[in-house]
Amino acid sequence: MHPQRRFGVMAIGAAAAAALALAGCSAPGGSSETASDSASTSDQITAPVTADQVAGLGDTTLSVWADQGEQDFMEALIPAYEAKYPNVTVDIQYKSFNDLMATVLNAMNSSDAPDVTQGNQGWATDGALVSAGLLRPLDDVAAAYDYESAAGDSITQLQWSSDGAQFGTGSIYGMSPDNQMVGIFYNKTKLAALGLDVPRTLADLDAALKAAKAAGETPLVLGNSDKASAMQALSLIQGALTPAADTRAWITGAEGATFDVPSNGEAIDHLAGWVADGLVSPGYDGTSPDDAAAAFAGGEGVFFIGGNWYAGTIADGSQFGFTAGLKDGDYASSGSFGLPWHVSAKSDATIAALAFVGMVNSADTASTLASVNRVPIHAVDAGQPGSIFPDLLTASAEQLDNGGPLYWYDWATDTMFDTFTSGLQSVLAGQSSSSELLKQIQDDWTTFHTK
Template sequence: MRKRHLAFGAILAAGALLLAGCSSASDAGSDSTDGTGKTLTLWHYEGEDSAMGKAWAQAITDFEKETGAKVKFEAKSFEQIRSTASQVLNSNEAPDILEYNKGNATAGLLASQGLLTNLDDAVKKYGWDKKLASSLQTTAKYDDKGIMGSGSWYGVPNYGEYVEVYYNKDMFAKYGVEVPKTYDEFVAALQKFADAGVTPLAESAAEYPLGQLWYQLALTKADRSWVDDYQLYKGKVDWKGPELSHATETIDDWVKKGYISKDSSGLKAEDAGTAFIAGKYPIFFSGSWWYGRFQSEITKYQWGTFLFPGAKMSPGSAGNMWVVPENAKNKGLAEKFIDITMSDKIQALLGNNGGVPVAAKTSDITDEKSKDLIANFNTLTGEDGIAFYPDWPTPTFYDQLNAGLQELVNGSKDPAAVNKELGSEYQDGVDQIVNQ
């Protein structure tokens, strides 16, 4: 989740995969980085004022200067790419390179369909594996079933992301709330705001924020083995166990206590984020991708961040990836562009504008708030605390999780019924992937 998922498509037969791997599109000029007279078609969905948007705009300038090629950049919304990827990438309309979401249900699915280029040779050529921590490589590699963590490289991330607590320092001071250091202190802070008539958590159940909070609550009771079972299918997930029971029961409890508004059932991520920007809520639990926007748009109060108290793991991963479609016409140039985004210059630019670079030199990061953002990420990666996202296990689980949490928030189902439904949907999706 940042976010999200790709609708499940038909898996191509082994013969089709073999043909895709041997197609002329994958062979013709795949190593060429001479861009004279050529145009690289590039898609991504980051805002032009975001850290990634700023860094990649500079990367385009550098790429054109270094290669002699022109870049045809086409801004796409996430939904445009999400809803049409399988069809577009399986046609002559495929771009040369695009940003795509990572995980079994997204990049893994396309890789298993033979729609993405195997990047193993490019990784070796450019040494990207030496720039990425092992935990950040998990989502770049997929096996023949599209399951992440092993197999070949099908994408390259150049930024990281994770979920943390954003808080309004002015509201904390006004209501005498200290920054919590333990889970119990966090709950006490929520109660103190509620007692003062303030709903503490900016939330959205129609999109990803509430799902991320739900997963974080499960992680307070979980260990790495549980995450591997949930995300990588290494063992059976018990939907009546302490991890998921605690998560769903706590969300239900927090709605009843007024920590989460019942109105959040119909709100989207943008609604929650802009409400926090406007100073209407003291706390917003969401991803590092909001950081740069908050830096530029929050002007009326002071704000800060901290990792979720009482948990050694948090939702997060390497960021969305650059992928090269199997039908790309300029694969060598696409790989060269990826390498430029991994350069010291672009990594530093990303880091100093509110992003989380994966290969920046510490001395190149000069912005103080950015140092805090990156330090929290480094804390998580240093403790093996990156736990991926709750919707990743199956292509349909993003919508299913949101729907289940909406039912929980509006009171149409109790926690046990929600977990029973989610557990069944989760297992059905996992079985389709594992048994394909």
């Protein structure tokens, strides 16, 4: 062997050995167990936090991470918070949703974790945070701020067993002040021209879509390049055909639950039928939901099924209306509260953090939330006339008082988003059948829960 070559081999060998030594060859993550409860129990509250309680901390900076969608709300809330608790300065960082989800686990696990952060319901984020012992349970805060009663049955989306192994039961680990639900946006002018009422049953909706098509309109405007929007549209039909409680039990992982039932197959086939009959805007898989909403707001089509957050785009209440799901299913459709606010188990300003999360979720703040066009779960006076916002409040109340939200199918397992959405795209494009999709979905669920 050429001496230079031999040296090269030796160098690589030595480098690999050195790098392995640097890597430390220990199991990643170690075996650290976080003992969190001892510190937090001393801070239990029984009534809304007072300024005196927080004053004991002295000058304090409260570090907060939030989704950038919260910015309007936070800019109204933080000054009020700092006025009420003058010794606290809020240092807030906004992140895009994807960025927040990608970094929140590591941030909360780090030594300088934010005191307050937003997470996301479901196993991948909240479940992981709870199982790692990084969150302080908020049962006392939910009680003290009358949050639990406002949330009603939907509180289960925020509950976890203390080891994070069970979803939908146990302590409350997060609180979120607004209701985000899927419903039907309709074009009032076109509906009137077609001589139709606002559809409240699946049969009504079918008839309205067909009438729109016959009149040469685009019946349903859909943009599904994010893959999630078709799943949200499906929830309206699935909610009408399958009891909401069954779906929620399946999503939160109740033992023996299954999605593979005939009514769900019917729901998928029903949506696929809309596509096959040309009732859905063409090219929907290549259109972004934002573009679809903008097109609808610009006068295209008769219906748009989507989340109430599109009211920012479809805002003109004189031309557009919004209604909750279908009466057949007690107005159930995909929906949940917004991204939950959590308090770090490691916070050294716990009482200030509790005051912050409490204030965000209090009845007094509901009007602030409504002023930035978000739907509070606490009762609030209807917004200004001429906007679509009063419809949103009505729809939210209708859903919460009846069947309740279905939550989101992709909460069911950490891989369900891809399984469900990619599979649904295939079925809608006629590439596979609803029975195959139901089997894939249930296999994913079974694999996850037997692990």
